[in-house]
Amino acid sequence: MTSHSPYPSDLSDARWELIEPVLTSWRNERRARALDIGRPPEHDLRQIMNAILYVDRTGIPWRYLPHDFPPWATVYGYFAKWQQDGVFEQLTGLLRRLVREAEGRDAEPSACVLDSQTIKTSANVHLADQGTDAGKRIIGRKRHLSCDTLGLLLTVLVTAASVSDTAAGVTLLSRIATAHPHITKAWVDAGYRTTAIDHGARLGIDVHPVHRPPGTRGFTIIPRRWTIERSIGWLMHHRRLAATTRPTHTAPKP
Structure with missing residues (x-):
């Protein structure tokens, strides 16, 4: 108590x-x-x-x-x-396995979903440790994430916002292959280029870009991708994660 x-x-x-x-x-x-x-x-x-x-x-x-x-x-x-x-990584793995087993799934996933999220940085973050996401017009950092098909977190990579999803995706896929060797399928945003897809193939992971249904505009639930977008929404319930305040993303700071 x-x-x-x-x-x-x-x-x-x-x-x-x-x-x-x-x-x-x-x-x-x-x-x-x-x-x-x-x-x-x-x-x-x-x-x-x-x-x-x-x-x-x-x-x-x-x-x-x-x-x-x-x-x-x-x-x-x-x-x-x-x-x-x-x-924290150990706890995440423990809780993920418990949830998967409670849902009748294997403890270790065989498929995952990748996406990224751009987060604004506060004034105390060094310019050298952030970048500009030209598409979103945000100065800050990116969280590159992977989750299983239930939306449970697998891996995270933090970069400057200027780093492309494809470049970070190569690193993220390598981490997935090491930490979760049972994974053989990954769904990604249509913006991921051939470089990431080919790298996944070399790792034994079939990387499949998910495209928006033709003729749709605005908010649309996209098959497979909605899983990780929902997970990102869960993260935003936690205010410490809604903006980056640490001077660097390689070590925690008060």
Whole structure:
């Protein structure tokens, strides 16, 4: 249970039970590597995760964390270590497998969908670490994403907004082939060029561009692609993801 009145972003007991073993194992491994020297951890891991989710959902700076959470520097320290040690990636994989199995699917996907999203950057982001998406007329960065056919996240690549989907798609496909070797099919936007399609073929992935139905204009639900567009919409419910505030996209910053 939490030690404060619960926030809407707090983990429920059921959700905490799903991820608690991963976080406890991480803490125990770090303690073992340090030969159990030093003070025992002061803060509850559930409270740490709740604080991270609060920042993610509300979009506040780390230093603005309410005082009924652990100190912001402690929370950020855990966030940075979990990112560095691949804990968030591990949790994403665990939850994705649980959902897929609950839906009667194989634990590992055999097909995926790729797309990108351009995000504006804040004033503290260096010019060298962003770019202009000429099509959308946005200065910022791009998230290049892949998800399974349920819309569950597989891989993410962050670039300057000026990087083309095709160029980033080559890297993304390589990551997919390494992390998810069962995948043999990928649906992509019609803007992906032959370079990405040929690269996918060399990896054993059939890359299939999905075109807008002839004669349609404006908002149209496009087969296969709507899955990842819905996933991008889910991400936008989290204000920390709605704009890029980190000075670089290679390491987290307060």
